[in-house]
Amino acid sequence: MADGGPPGGFAPGEYITGTRTAQPHVPGRMGTFDWDFRAGRLDLDRSALAVLGLRAEHYDGRALSAARLVPPEEAARLRARARLVLRQGVDGFGAYYRTRGEDGVLRTLHAQAQIRYDSGGRATRIVGVVREADSPGRGVGEAAGRSDLTEQLASLMAQTVTVDDVSAALNDREVLGSLGALGLILGMVEGGRMHLIALPDLGVSLPSMERPRLDEPLPMAEVVTTHRPRFLRSPKEFRRDYPTLWPGIEPFPLGAAAYLPLIADDRTIGVLGVLFPEPHSFHDAERNLLVTLAGGVARGLEGAMLHGQEHDIAQNLQQAMLPRVIPTVPGASIAVRYRSARLGRNVGGDWYDVIPMADGTVGLTIGDVQGHDTDAAVVMGQLRMVLSAYVAEGHPPATALARTSAFLRELDTDRFATCTYVHADLVTGQLRIVRAGHLDALVRRRDGTCEWIASGGGLPLGLSAEFAGSGAIDYPVTRALLGPGETVLLCTDGLVELPGTDLGTRMRSLSDAVAAGPEEVEALAGHLLRKAARLNGGDDMALLLLRRDDTARGAQDQPPDTART
Template identity: 55%
Template sequence: MADRGAPPAAVPLPDDWPARPDRSLALNRMGSFDWDLDSGLLHLDPAALAVLDLLPGEYGGDPAALMSRIPHADAARLKALAARALKAGTARHSAYFRVRPRNGAPRWAHAQAYLGHDAGGRPRRLIGVVRNAERELAQAAARSDLTEARRRLTGVVTRTTALLARASSVEDVLDVLRDPEALGHLTAVSVMLGVVEGGRIRLVAEGRAGSYVPELRYTRVDDAFPMSEVVRTRRPRFIASREEFRASYPLLWPYIESLSVASGAYLPLIAQAAPIGVLGLLSPLPGAFSDEERTLLLALGSSIAQSLQRAMLYEQRHDLAEGLQQAMLPRRIPDIPGALTAVRYRSARLGRSVGGDWYDVLPLPGGRVGLTIGDVQGHDTDAAVVMGQLRMALWAYTAEGHPPATALARASALLRELGTERFATCTYVEVDLAGGGLRIVRAGHLDPLLRHADGRCEWIGTAGGLPLGLSAEFAGHGGVGYPVTTGVLGPGETLLLCTDGLVERPGVDLGDSLEALREAVRTGPAELPALADLLFGTVGEPGGGDDMALLLLRRDAPGPGGAPGTPQAS
């Protein structure tokens, strides 16, 4: 391949036509050589000497004189190639090698030769041509680099798009930006995400710790920052040099100046024809982005925009439903003389929805307290509404003085009358704090767990009835009631009620999960708040697919003179 980037050799045009082979070679920056293997002399014509950066007076035919122009490693490799060629007796050979010029870095050359034999088959001469191959190899390397860059960028988009398809929250989207197998393959020292909020842009995260460029945590859309410009124009902004950063964004330059940043790309995140955010990429490599790079980056921005919008909608829906559900749960747990209590609740995160788990602590006359915990079928706003209605109904029935079995039967009938086609599980426990007596009624729910004062733990086996809403269907066929199980809660003993979200796991036997909960309670801390935190943090699956509710009550051991201890709620 001709080297169009270097000046032509000083060879005059031939007067004759057609040109002789030596003139043709010289005009195309190729020289010839002839190596007499008997004498060891190697002839190089002037064009070949020029390729090796030798003057005619510097070379007398001894190949050893070429060692000043060929690096030792390349000379050894050429010698080994020649030895194998002579041994094999093959006719045609070629090789690339480096030339060390008088000034400058080594450059590549290429030699091609024909091995001639005498009548007896003995190799006699090696005749060939030598040429400058620097531009040829540079172009091949550039093609290889381009192919690798295409593969890398395509892999970035493919990997990132696959991860974004599973993102269901803004935090999930941010995790993709930090993922080393996704955007980590981009040559970027900082990957930033800004979210549009009214007339402002809030920078929510950066994907490279330690190289975050603080364009201020909040900026206005009309500010002179690249993110603001992208939101206003809805067009990407590509910055090719540090000089362009300094000239175009003087407010940002003080933050860029100390970083190894030489170029940047800011991509609008547009969903439903409106900008919802900006993706910023800062690279240590200078230069304009190619058309192919820009196309791939815009495809990446489109995937992030769709995922971000979906995540924001999920979170808005979840926040609304969770706010409704929280409003229907008790705002505070009342102080119960003679008892300590602790409650915990966490809504489901899978699907960004909520369910109908609830708990309640109901002070009753005569030193008694009612404990309820339950779970309405489903994970949606309707489940939360039904939960609120059931909780208030049970509160009303017990406040009217109805015994536990009657309160659950009436709640079941109410749920049936609501026409929601939902059912609910529930456990209701009435505790006499003076004597420790227990009355337990269970509607398709988990049994209570009892921790004795000495740390022993056991499940209280209770007779159970059908879930609320289902039992009412059989009212016209003789009725289905709720049997009452009695027991005793001794001084210093703790009662635990929970919903199935705390113990049910896909692929895990329920019996094994219940045993793990029992063991965690047995070995857990004595303080109720610490025990509740432990159970939610270790037994309960973080970010699980179901609501979790937990209610703990400990009957106080008598204090000096037989008085109960000081109550507390948490």
């Protein structure tokens, strides 16, 4: 761990409750801390030093010095979870964690803090309090304990979007600590078998069967078939009731377990297993608590499964509306990419197309229909096919775009669309560019320099037809030259727009990324999409790259003609 890095061993960011404003815990011995990521400093008051088991005269103020108190297995878990928390951009958190002080005593501590971010959204500081924690499992059956734990899990489930999110949330240290549990197991019913998707991270091997059948003598299978929870209070009950499972359980430090059905729409979709280190009586209040928690997990899991189904439908619809195959074009190399930044049923209206023509030229189109829903995707598919048809019929670029705009208006939809169309002659290198409210084309020259081709543009498709009325729709044509070995990029605004940043700055950044990227178009397309995706701008992204072959001959020695006609 570098001195200035986010948690490699210290508490902040480890196990998050998911609340935007963390609720305070009743303190025992408590101190304050202020961790400056950039400076690598962790300022602790005298009480915090005592809680951590550090002597003031031995502490040099570096975060790394405090991190060394954390046992290696705990530090590894902290690093992985801290990265996730910081990516989520959550403001407040509460966390249990362990340290071993200079006196050799292993302590369980609790931190409550706020994460501070700079204007660019980067975490810079964590400030808060750290206290000695009581035994995490104490009092879980009491009313206050039940309320706190139910709220913790409800908060975690509210943040889950996918089944993997549910799996990660279940082994959150806050939940395990409140339950006094070793770990949680999550199994889902699939095709008459139990599929384990979450296992506790205990540093030991938990015996499990690979997708066991539901008719096998196993506690999770029994819960699915009976729809009733199963409480095993001691190893003796494991040995007596599940003899085939016992040989694997015996060497494992497991004292008791609760297996709870996850029920949605009157059917058991899975099982939640809660593992305890010591024999456990499971009094009525605790059984009720565990059943209540299982209900919350079932709702989170049901929502995640529904989300996954909706996301698959949306993705399939989007892909069905895009070209299934990009044609081979003599004299050029072509690469396309599409990435949805939306979740669930949201689907974008971005599209691209490559249209070879009978005379050996090629049409390149890219566009974006307003909105992020199935209607936008359907309109996108219609526009893409109509524009392709007009281009294939041989209509000049301006005419093809004008007719497409009129078609969109006749659809009687409130949607509009932006689009850029480039007609490329790969023998001469001549480009004819028309734009309907969309981004310009970007060209990378042979010497590696890049330029946006400033081209005249008209209104977006649909709007231009509405404002033109019965008159002609005007789309100016800009001419440019693409030399041998040079590449043209068309993209949608998801590749350059980022909330809170200047569009001109982002366009220069994209130009720099193209200039610095690989020459081969497939590698360049992947390079650009990865860089854009890391910025998480929240919009769909589509791009189309065409590189004219190095062997092309014709007008490459002519000066480029950028006159608008």
